[in-house]
Amino acid sequence: MTNVQELVERRERLLGPGNPLFYDAPVHLVRGEGVWLHDADGNKYLDCYNNVPCVGHCHPRVVGALCAQAGTLNTHTRYLHENILDYAECLLNKFDDGLDRVAIACTGSEANDLALRIARVNSGGEGFICTNATYHGNTTAVAQLSSIFEPVGGYGDNIRMVSWPDSYRAADGLEGEALADVYADEIETAINSLEANGIKLAGMIACPIFANEGLPNIPDGYMRKAIDYVHAAGGVYIADEVQSGFGRTGRWWGYEESGVIPDIVTLGKPMGAGHPVSGVVARGELLDNYRRHEMYFNTFGGNPVSCAVAMAVLDVIDDEGLVANAAEVGDYVLEKFKELQSRHDMIGDVRGSGLFFGIDLVNDRETKEPAADKARTIVNAMRHKGVLMSKIGEHDNVLKLRPPLCFSKDNADFLAATLDEVMAAV
Amino acid sequence: MTNVQELVERRERLLGPGNPLFYDAPVHLVRGEGVWLHDADGNKYLDCYNNVPCVGHCHPRVVGALCAQAGTLNTHTRYLHENILDYAECLLNKFDDGLDRVAIACTGSEANDLALRIARVNSGGEGFICTNATYHGNTTAVAQLSSIFEPVGGYGDNIRMVSWPDSYRAADGLEGEALADVYADEIETAINSLEANGIKLAGMIACPIFANEGLPNIPDGYMRKAIDYVHAAGGVYIADEVQSGFGRTGRWWGYEESGVIPDIVTLGKPMGAGHPVSGVVARGELLDNYRRHEMYFNTFGGNPVSCAVAMAVLDVIDDEGLVANAAEVGDYVLEKFKELQSRHDMIGDVRGSGLFFGIDLVNDRETKEPAADKARTIVNAMRHKGVLMSKIGEHDNVLKLRPPLCFSKDNADFLAATLDEVMAAV
Numbered sequence: 001m002t003n004v005q006e007l008v009e010r011r012e013r014l015l016g017p018g019n020p021l022f023y024d025a026p027v028h029l030v031r032g033e034g035v036w037l038h039d040a041d042g043n044k045y046l047d048c049y050n051n052v053p054c055v056g057h058c059h060p061r062v063v064g065a066l067c068a069q070a071g072t073l074n075t076h077t078r079y080l081h082e083n084i085l086d087y088a089e090c091l092l093n094k095f096d097d098g099l100d101r102v103a104i105a106c107t108g109s110e111a112n113d114l115a116l117r118i119a120r121v122n123s124g125g126e127g128f129i130c131t132n133a134t135y136h137g138n139t140t141a142v143a144q145l146s147s148i149f150e151p152v153g154g155y156g157d158n159i160r161m162v163s164w165p166d167s168y169r170a171a172d173g174l175e176g177e178a179l180a181d182v183y184a185d186e187i188e189t190a191i192n193s194l195e196a197n198g199i200k201l202a203g204m205i206a207c208p209i210f211a212n213e214g215l216p217n218i219p220d221g222y223m224r225k226a227i228d229y230v231h232a233a234g235g236v237y238i239a240d241e242v243q244s245g246f247g248r249t250g251r252w253w254g255y256e257e258s259g260v261i262p263d264i265v266t267l268g269k270p271m272g273a274g275h276p277v278s279g280v281v282a283r284g285e286l287l288d289n290y291r292r293h294e295m296y297f298n299t300f301g302g303n304p305v306s307c308a309v310a311m312a313v314l315d316v317i318d319d320e321g322l323v324a325n326a327a328e329v330g331d332y333v334l335e336k337f338k339e340l341q342s343r344h345d346m347i348g349d350v351r352g353s354g355l356f357f358g359i360d361l362v363n364d365r366e367t368k369e370p371a372a373d374k375a376r377t378i379v380n381a382m383r384h385k386g387v388l389m390s391k392i393g394e395h396d397n398v399l400k401l402r403p404p405l406c407f408s409k410d411n412a413d414f415l416a417a418t419l420d421e422v423m424a425a426v
Numbered sequence: 427m428t429n430v431q432e433l434v435e436r437r438e439r440l441l442g443p444g445n446p447l448f449y450d451a452p453v454h455l456v457r458g459e460g461v462w463l464h465d466a467d468g469n470k471y472l473d474c475y476n477n478v479p480c481v482g483h484c485h486p487r488v489v490g491a492l493c494a495q496a497g498t499l500n501t502h503t504r505y506l507h508e509n510i511l512d513y514a515e516c517l518l519n520k521f522d523d524g525l526d527r528v529a530i531a532c533t534g535s536e537a538n539d540l541a542l543r544i545a546r547v548n549s550g551g552e553g554f555i556c557t558n559a560t561y562h563g564n565t566t567a568v569a570q571l572s573s574i575f576e577p578v579g580g581y582g583d584n585i586r587m588v589s590w591p592d593s594y595r596a597a598d599g600l601e602g603e604a605l606a607d608v609y610a611d612e613i614e615t616a617i618n619s620l621e622a623n624g625i626k627l628a629g630m631i632a633c634p635i636f637a638n639e640g641l642p643n644i645p646d647g648y649m650r651k652a653i654d655y656v657h658a659a660g661g662v663y664i665a666d667e668v669q670s671g672f673g674r675t676g677r678w679w680g681y682e683e684s685g686v687i688p689d690i691v692t693l694g695k696p697m698g699a700g701h702p703v704s705g706v707v708a709r710g711e712l713l714d715n716y717r718r719h720e721m722y723f724n725t726f727g728g729n730p731v732s733c734a735v736a737m738a739v740l741d742v743i744d745d746e747g748l749v750a751n752a753a754e755v756g757d758y759v760l761e762k763f764k765e766l767q768s769r770h771d772m773i774g775d776v777r778g779s780g781l782f783f784g785i786d787l788v789n790d791r792e793t794k795e796p797a798a799d800k801a802r803t804i805v806n807a808m809r810h811k812g813v814l815m816s817k818i819g820e821h822d823n824v825l826k827l828r829p830p831l832c833f834s835k836d837n838a839d840f841l842a843a844t845l846d847e848v849m850a851a852v
Contacts, residue, residue: 007506014514016527016710018717020504028506032499050501052725058497067493071484073458074700075476078446080433080454088440101442106532106702107726113565117578126579138722139539141566149721152543153552269725274500276532276702276726284442291444295575296564299478299695300533300702 003040004028022390023383032057035404035411037388048389048415051356051402054246054270055316062273065312066305074305077104077297083307090314092281094252096261101287103280104302108242108268109137111278112205115264116141118282118290119236125200129190129230131164133213133394136205136240145205148212158199160190164213164394165222168349168360169368177221184225191233201235203263208254211243214393215351215358215400223258236286242268242278243356247317247405250327250354257353273313277306322405326354332409333357333401336416344423346374355407358392359399370395374426381422387415429466430454448816449809458483461830461837463814474815474841477782477828480672480696481742488699491738492731500731503530503723509733516740518707520678522687527713529706530728534668534694535563537704538631541690542567544708544716545662551626555616555656557590559639559820562631562666571631574638584625586616590639590820591648594775594786595794603647610651617659627661629689634680637669640819641777641784641826649684662712668694668704669782673743673831676753676780683779699739703732748831752780758835759783759827762842770849772800781833784818785825796821800852807848813841 004026011019027045031038034056037045047057055062069083077084088102105111120126130136130145137143143151147161165183167175174182191201204226210216227237239262244254248270255262263286268278278301280287290296300306317323334352337359341347348362361371361378375391378399382389392400403411430452437445453471457464460482463471473483481488495509503510514528531537546552556562556571563569569577573587591609593601600608617627630652636642653663665688670680674696681688689712694704704727706713716722726732743749760778763785767773774788787797787804801817804825808815818826829837 004506007508007511010511010515011506014511014518014528016529016714016717018714018721020721020723021506022504026506029499029501030507032501037499037501052502053500058499060497063493063497066496067489070492070700071486071489073455073463073484074479075455075458075463076478078448080430080437080447080452081456082433085433085436085440089436092440102440103442107536107724109536109724110533110565117566120578138724139536139565139567140543143720152546152716152720274496274726274729274731276732288442288444290578291442294569294578295444295446297446298533298535298564300700303700305700306702 024380025383027383027388035407043386045386045388046411046414048387048401048403050404051243051248052269052274054248054405055273055313055320055322056404056406059273059316061316062309062312065308066275069305069308074303076299077302081304083304083311084302087307087311090311091279095265095281098261098283099265099281101282101284103287103296104306105278105280105298106276106300108266108278109139109142110298111242111266111268111280112137112142112240113139114280114296115205115238115266116202117294118264118280118286119203119238121290121293122286123200123202123234123236125202125235126158127160127194127199127201128158129160129162129187129204131206131210131213132161133164134207135212157197158194160193162186162190164210165216165218167217167219176219180219180222180225183219183222184229187226187229191229201230201233203236203238204230205238205240207240207244208258209244209249209353209356211356212392214360214398215353215356217351218258223260227260236263238262238264238266240266242266246270247323247326248354248356248402250323250330252323254353271313272306272309275306275309276300277310317405320406326405329407329409329412330354333412333415336412340416340420340423346371346423346426355403355405357401360393361397361399370397372396375399377426378422381425382418385418385422387418450806451809453809453814461833469812471812471814472837472840474813474827474829476830477669477674478695479699480674480831481699481739481746481748482830482832485699485742487742488735488738491734492701495731495734500729502725503728507730509730509737510728513733513737516737517705521691521707524687524709525691525707527708527710529713529722530732531704531706531724532702532726533563534692534704535565535568536724537668537692537694537706538563538568538666539565540706540722541631541664541692542628543720544690544706544712545629545664547716547719548712549626549628549660549662551628551661552584553586553620553625553627554584555586555588555613555627555630557632557636557639558587559590560633561638583623584620586619588612588616590636591642591644593643593645602645606645606648606651609645609648610655613652613655617655627656627659629662629664630656631664631666633666633670634684635670635675635779635782637782638818640786640824641779641782643777644684649686653686662689664688664690664692666692668692672696673749673752674780674782674828676749676756678749697739698732698735701732701735702726703736743831746832752831755833755835755838756780759838759841762838766842766846766849772797772849772852781829781831783827786819787823787825796823798823801825803852804848807851808844811844811848813844
């Protein structure tokens with residue numbers, strides 16, 4: 001423990017205060033494999049949080065591809081290389097027809113930053129819509145669309161934030177299409193508000209499963225109605241699949257659940273299983289039209305090593321059947337959580353999509369009063385019981401679980417049993 | 427050659443048109459080691475362009491560090507890990523006192539984007555100054571400070587571009603301090619222009635060796651005068667060391683030649699020898715004050731793998747004496763180029779700083795009319811003779827050479843002999 005304190009102090013001295021750390025007692029990790037992480041004291045943790053190492057920590061095929069290419073050649077896209085082309089071909093094959101071009105960058109933030117400009121060029125507009133409880137990344141432009149943290153200089157007058165669609169705490173007890181209408185109509189109001197200020201809509205950006213908002217049950221038809229408003233105003237829909245993509249939801253892409261095909265899809269976190277690589281997939285005319293207006297070159301983006309790694313990730317997801325595993329084990333975990341709900345009053349709602357779960361904690365099931373304190377207590381207690389997870393949501397009361405896609409039913413049993421034990425003690 | 431044509435066509439289909447490629451006949455690289463690159467047809471090229479693989483292509487120590495850490499653990503900075511701390515300590519030791527904090531990101535663009543916000547928070551201003559022939563990266567915010575390419579939506583009214591300081595084509599035949607005054611006074615004018623529009627200065631960003639501008643001979647005292655104006659207006663000076671850093675100039679940092687210690691330094695390209703890692707080094711109070719205003723977290727930034735790679739790069743630069751090599755071989759190359767200048771009238775000016783060279787081609791030594799056509803012809807001819815290089819500058823007429831830091835005198839002899847031959851044939 002002295003060592004941990006020393007590390008925290010060195011960190012403050014070298015990186016400054018304010019660098020986020022998980023848990024009241026930070027974890028000092030030294031090794032990972034599959035769904036397991038190990039700390040410096042020899043403790044073992046079941047990783048129920050990290051979506052980035054989607055194929056499992058330190059997957060030998062991914063590490064092998066990385067090392068083989070890094071030892072052979074690593075340059076940039078101003079020379080020709082097969083890796084970026086082979087990868088682009090395989091990646092685009094995973095998308096619906098029409099989404100037929102890709103640009104490769106290094107981070108989800110870069111991908112979203114680029115997507116915003118593609119939307120601006122193609123719409124001729126400057127206005128953007130996002131939800132009121134989200135985060136899309138850390139560049140200056142993207143931070144404008146991140147309502148969770150106030151950006152430097154405040155928000156521009158071209159930004160409108162709308163309520164995230166929520167079936168659990170919906171106002172007025174509305175349901176189904178009536179509820180979808182209430183939320184979707186906020187998009188129309190936002191567009192009108194922009195226009196009233198002389199600002200044309202460029203587009204709307206949203207995570208298709210509203211992961212940061214708390215992974216809500218989205219009212220049926222919401223996305224279709226919302227996007228119809230966006231398209232009618234000449235804007236484009238950017239699906240931020242940085243969290244929901246690459247099999248996380250039990251389908252390849254989060255947008256598949258919504259029944260709406262986006263104009264632009266942004267990719268990040270799991271794309272290289274930890275190697276910094278990201279992408280923007282778009283309808284060809286959108287990306288091509290953008291490239292006629294602005295030179296975009298990314299020194300590290302699409303280099304042979306990044307593409308070799310990203311290709312290995314795609315291959316492992318396919319060869320190990322991880323999308324199907326996410327669906328099957330995801331259902332199994334959801335059943336377990338629902339069983340816990342039947343015995344723990346603090347669980348107000350259990351939501352999930354593949355291997356992405358939100359457990360909405362409440363102080364009272366009638367009032368649905370969010371229980372942020374309980375969420376914090378449980379996350380910290382689980383860490384001491386050897387399970388890593390976190391929390392999200394507008395009220396910071398939703399347990400967030402997002403394990404590597406190779407998560408098994410045995411892992412699920414351990415997770416559920418530990419959570420049961422911890423909840424019983426709260 | 428059919429293969430190259432096929433690759434170009436696949437590229438257009440998958441990535442779209444408008445992705446920049448070097449050379450009229452693009453090069454299809456398959457392997458690299460040290461200063462050498464190999465194409466798919468078995469041709470070998472002396473790499474006189476790539477500063478990213480600063481320690482040489484596929485350096486075994488860098489690849490070894492990458493593979494060892496990637497096979498052990500790759501997470502993010504919300505857990506504790508020694509690598510980022512050990513690296514931060516070694517990196518900061520390379521800087522002057524006062525530059526004592528670092529934030530790690532993935533790309534030079536991200537580093538510059540973050541630096542702009544640090545400047546905004548600390549100055550309370552929004553106005554930025556850059557030169558009129560530069561490029562600092564590809565995010566929406568940073569593209570505003572890149573005069574080489576017009577950004578989407580045009581420039582904001584908070585941007586002022588000033589002439590880059592140039593001793594070779596200076597107007598009015600001024601020299602020394604008188605010339606420095608003319609250029610530096612443009613900074614004052616820009617600040618006044620911002621203030622007249624109600625915009626307070628946030629800062630000035632510049633590459634300390636003005637690499638994109640054409641690597642000019644900077645009039646003595648220019649930087650000191652310029653920065654005095656910036657500081658007097660409450661702004662900060664951001665040195666973009668993405669090109670000039672890590673020993674390139676024969677000193678650790680480009681700013682050392684100017685005699686001015688920046689408030690913020692941004693790092694990129696060579697930092698990970700091709701692995702996507704970048705950084706912002708700043709005076710502690712600037713970074714700390716920023717972090718009090720905005721949460722900055724970068725999923726891949728500062729992960730154990732990136733820091734292991736960056737540490738290996740630092741170690742190799744130190745252990746192989748590459749900073750001293752850049753200075754010594756750099757001087758040797760410069761002598762060779764000056765010898766060429768004595769025999770080739772098209773060489774108007776030869777400039778250099780360590781292993782970074784600009785050869786300013788002219789149609790007439792008296793008028794100094796820039797010879798962009800000749801530059802293009804020579805770059806393409808050199809490629810066919812097995813030497814890779816490029817061109818830069820406001821007039822696109824400056825041969826740009828920036829080889830890996832392990833470049834030897836033998837390499838220099840081959841480069842100079844080939845350039846002599848090609849110039850004789852133009």
